[in-house]
Amino acid sequence: MEDILRPIYQERASHSSTLGILLIEKRANDISITDTFDYILFVIVNEAEDAVFLKHYTYRDKKAALHVVSESQLQDWLLLGTNRKVVDWIQNGKILFDRNEYLSSLKKEISEFPFYGRKIKMGMEFAKLIRRYMDGKVFFENGQYLDAYNHVVHSLHHLARLEVIDQGFHPEVTVWNQVKHIEPEIFKLYEELVNSEETLEKRLELLFLASEFLIYSRTNIGAQHLIEVMETKEEPWTIAQLINHQELAHYAVDLSVLLEYLIEKNIIEIANVETKGQEVYHRLYHL
Incomplete structure (x- = not known):
């Protein structure tokens, strides 16, 4: 041929x-x-x-x-x-x-997967992970278990891809085959979600408990790119400055949710700046 x-x-x-x-x-x-x-x-x-x-x-x-x-x-x-x-x-x-x-x-x-490209990709995967995880949790709390399941499966995919990239590999189409050898703990979590004989509600409940720790333990590597960008200036950032930054633009659509997660984990802080409106403040962000 x-x-x-x-x-x-x-x-x-x-x-x-x-x-x-x-x-x-x-x-x-x-x-x-x-x-x-x-x-x-x-x-x-x-x-x-x-x-x-x-x-x-x-x-x-x-x-x-x-x-x-x-x-x-x-x-x-x-x-x-x-x-x-x-x-x-x-x-x-x-x-x-x-x-x-x-x-x-x-x-x-x-x-060789240069580290510069890896950091951006890890930032993107972590932002998508947080978005899917948070949305899935809301669906779960509202009793919408099938929608919660869909988001949780996607969040686990992003967690798996984050782990693969952190280990210096490009995520392949068969990412779960990679993760099985690189990080069995994440693979086991995915297997239990898909194959468990528990009710869907119980499976999701157990997974949210287990994945909370797994996600938190990877926060430093997942947020490293955003943190390094924010360290380039001493003054607080507006949300417009962040989403329009050349590198952060790649995951701007998930940036607001990621910021809220990092505020909750005391990695990023809010700075309130007065506006002309009474008791209305501009919300800025700094490390």
Whole structure:
């Protein structure tokens, strides 16, 4: 099949904007990694009209997909974790074309997982974790157990991903397989939630008790990125300054809930600043 695809990728390699081309083959035990296609041609370019461009091909009983992705889109995926398959593609794909060792450097960067990128990703996962956990707790207290269950499962996923990132690994699509070996305690909590024969209400009640400690014990690593950003100036921060900060913008949607959690845990404090309104204050935040 590689020979059949050669004219397609050679044409792409001739473009001056092409940085690298990878070939990914479908794995018998994991067809989801290629979206059921037999082959993926993954082309990274430094500039393009569209951030993502796709083409599908058929040859006899085989099917292949061409993905042309801009470098900026790829970097967003890697930072935000919104397309986890690409980490697998870069790590395990066969290099067909590599301009100035771009792909070789990218493979090395992913395997080493620079700490700067890890801190931002941990901040994002922790903020999502707190959002899901707090919302789940409200649903539970209101007797809406199915909605509470949905949020708790998501919160455990974020807790698992946080743990994987803290250990220096990229969360894979099969994140629970990673967590099983890295942090069995979190895996066991997830197993008990899903497989327990207790009533749903009882399962949730026990999980909220157990996960409260697990989340709190990871607060320092989860909030480290936010704390380091806040340490860059001595004056208190407005919420507008925080959500519009270049790095915090990645998890701005969950920042208010995260701040409330950190206030509750005495990590962040509130500073009230007078307004023109009587007994109305601007609410500012500092460490």
